[in-house]
Amino acid sequence: MAFELLPGDECVMKGDFRHEGAIIFQRDQIVQIRDISPDPQRPGFKYVVYSPALNALVRLPGTVLIRIACPNCRTRLTAIGGDCVNCGWEDPESEQAKSQQSVADFRKKMWNRHNRYGGGGDFYGGY
Numbered sequence: 675m676a677f678e679l680l681p682g683d684e685c686v687m688k689g690d691f692r693h694e695g696a697i698i699f700q701r702d703q704i705v706q707i708r709d710i711s712p713d714p715q716r717p718g719f720k721y722v723v724y725s726p727a728l729n730a731l732v733r734l735p736g737t738v739l740i741r742i743a744c745p746n747c748r749t750r751l752t753a754i755g756g757d758c759v760n761c762g763w764e765d766p767e768s769e770q771a772k773s774q775q776s777v778a779d780f781r782k783k784m785w786n787r788h789n790r791y792g793g794g795g796d797f798y799g800g801y
């Protein structure tokens with residue numbers, strides 16, 4: 675993850691999460707970070723959340739969690755990876771996604787122009 679989650683942050687599960695074979699968290703289930711406490715055996719598993727299925731606290735890795743609340747003001751984000759409508763915080767991961775998107779758009783535009791001008795490589799000769 676590009677950022678650290680903190681106690682109190684709300685997240686949604688990226689996918690089903692199994693513990694000893696049983697699904698204890700389902701995809702899109704909302705969890706709240708209770709504490710940061712790395713598992714000595716698996717240091718990546720450091721986000722302590724409550725599992726209703728187990729009626730216990732368990733540690734999850736950041737890779738299975740998606741932040742859904744603003745880290746500044748705790749306002750629930752209107753969209754996953756969206757910006758905070760309250761304080762203007764922007765998810766660095768969504769910034770990354772946006773820049774990747776704009777590269778994709780750019781490629782598509784170039785491709786369209788290329789086609790419109792009949793292709794063949796002459797289009798690039800003018801530059």
Ligand SMILES: [Zn+2]
Nearest residue numbers: 744747758761
């Ligand atoms: Zn905010």
